[in-house]
Structure formats: structure tokens, C-alpha cells
Amino acid sequence: AQTVTQSQPEMSVQEAETVTLSCTYDTSESDYYLFWYKQPPSRQMILVIRQEAYKQQNATENRFSVNFQKAAKSFSLKISDSQLGDAAMYFCAYRSAGSSNTGKLIFGQGTTLQVKP
Amino acid sequence: DTAVSQTPKYLVTQMGNDKSIKCEQNLGHDTMYWYKQDSKKFLKIMFSYNNKELIINETVPNRFSPKSPDKAHLNLHINSLELGDSAVYFCASSLAGVDEKLFFGSGTQLSVL
Incomplete structure (x- = not known):
């Protein structure tokens, strides 16, 4: 069975700085999707x-980008120019490919991000 | 204008009672889900429905029965509530085969006393 691990329960970052949240996963599949x-x-x-x-x-979305290392089964999230509104809990999630798995996300434990002004 | 709406947002009830949570989406999606987030914030899928047909049932106790009257609605009925059922229940929807993006409702916090 697939598992997702987020080893950082809590992280903090100064406003306008950059922070990286870690995520590793375990799977024997070659085709899948990853999410934050x-x-x-x-x-x-x-x-x-x-x-x-x-x-x-x-993948990149404005200030958010990922470092996807398939061989290492690692999927980290980088938040650049952190803003106060980025403070939240962040979950990494995995989904097997295939229509029968649509929407069946396997989540990590979450990382609470604090943004300091 | 809410895309995925759940009611109620909070539900406090006694052990042994039966309760329902309703979910509606106005996005035209064909697949809907129930996820459970426990007290440690761990999220796990419970059910998914595609066009009113049950697709995923993740070893959830029989006391939990989803009902989908049409593809825009997915309700969750829970019989004989137990203390361990206390959690936040999220409804979500997506358009199968088109986009993997799930739209989540804002959750229903269920407290069983």
C-alpha cells in the first residue's frame, strides 16, 4: 500500500523569506499524481x-514550486516570498493513476507552517 | 456561490443518536466524496460516488451510509453514533477523467458526547 510521510510537524518562516516543506512517499507504481x-x-x-x-x-504556481525527485520518492514544496496568508497546515497527497482511483487521495500527516511578520 | 456546501458546519450530539450531513455541489461535477479528518488532522477517504454510483468504500463501518439522490448531492447518514466518530467530515467533488482537482467543502465538525 502507498504511504505518504511528512516528517516536519511544524515549520516557521519569516515574512518574505523562502521555506521548503518536505514530503516522501512510498509506492511501487510508476504512474501517479502528487499534490500539495x-x-x-x-x-x-x-x-x-x-x-x-x-x-x-x-510544477510551479506563482510563488509555489515543487522539487519532484521520482527516484528518491520525494516531493517537496517551496514557498517563495512568504506571506502572512500562507500560514496554514500543508498536506502532501498521493493518488494512483487509473480511473478507479479518481479522487482517492492518500494524505501525509501535515505540516503546520507559521509565518512571522 | 459556494461551490461545495455542507450542512451543518457543526454538529454536537449524544452517543447512540443518528445524524445526517448534507452536501451539495454546483460545479457540474460527476464525482463526489466523503473524507474524514480525525483529531490528529489525519485525512482519509471514506466513500466516492460517480453519477450516483458507489465507486469507493474504504472499510467504513456499516453505521455510515452515504446516499446520492443525484450527482449534485451526496449525503452521509450515521447511525448509532460513537465517541470515536467525532471528527471533521469533508465533502468534495471533481470531474472524473478531466482534472484531478478536488474541490472541498468547508467541513462539518461532529462532536459525539
Whole structure:
């Protein structure tokens, strides 16, 4: 079975600085998707970024980018120019490819990010 | 204008009671889900429905019964509530085969006393 591990329960960053959140996963599959979700205090789960395993190029979304290392099974999230609104819990998630797995996300334990003014 | 809406947002009830959580999406999606987030913030899928048909049932106790009257609605009924059912329950939806993006509701915090 696939597992997702986030080894950093808490991280903090100074406003305007850069922070990297770590995520590793375990799978024997070659085709899958990886995600980072943000959960602010409002509880709403918001998709931050998505990566297809077959794509070598790292995904980017504005200030958010990933470092996807398929061989190492690592999928870290870099937040540049951190803003106060980035403070939230961040979840790494894995999804097997295949239509039967649509929406079946396997989540890590989460990392709470604090942004200091 | 809310894309995925759940009601109620908070639910406090006694052990042994039966309760329902409702979910509606106005995104035109064909697949809906229930996820459970426990007290340690761990998220796990419970069910998924595609066009009213049950697709995923992740070894959830029989006391939990999802019902999808149409593809825009997915309700969750829980019988004989137990203390361990206390959690936040999230509804989500997506358009299968088009985009992997799940849209989540804001969650229902269930407290069983």
C-alpha cells in the first residue's frame, strides 16, 4: 500500500523569506499524481499545486514550486516570498493513476507552517 | 456561490443518536466524496460516488451510509453514533477523467458526547 510521510510537524518562516516543506512517499507504481493542499484555520482544503509523475518538469504556481525527485520518492514544496496568508497546515497527497482511483487521495500527516511578520 | 456546501458546519450530539450531513455541489461535477479528518488532522477517504454510483468504500463501518439522490448531492447518514466518530467530515467533488482537482467543502465538525 502507498504511504505518504511528512516528517516536519511544524515549520516557521519569516515574512518574505523562502521555506521548503518536505514530503516522501512510498509506492511501487510508476504512474501517479502528487499534490500539495493547504488548510488554513478556516478548515477549507485548497489545492496549492499538482504534479504528474510522468512529467520530469517540476510544477510551479506563482510563488509555489515543487522539487519532484521520482527516484528518491520525494516531493517537496517551496514557498517563495512568504506571506502572512500562507500560514496554514500543508498536506502532501498521493493518488494512483487509473480511473478507479479518481479522487482517492492518500494524505501525509501535515505540516503546520507559521509565518512571522 | 459556494461551490461545495455542507450542512451543518457543526454538529454536537449524544452517543447512540443518528445524524445526517448534507452536501451539495454546483460545479457540474460527476464525482463526489466523503473524507474524514480525525483529531490528529489525519485525512482519509471514506466513500466516492460517480453519477450516483458507489465507486469507493474504504472499510467504513456499516453505521455510515452515504446516499446520492443525484450527482449534485451526496449525503452521509450515521447511525448509532460513537465517541470515536467525532471528527471533521469533508465533502468534495471533481470531474472524473478531466482534472484531478478536488474541490472541498468547508467541513462539518461532529462532536459525539
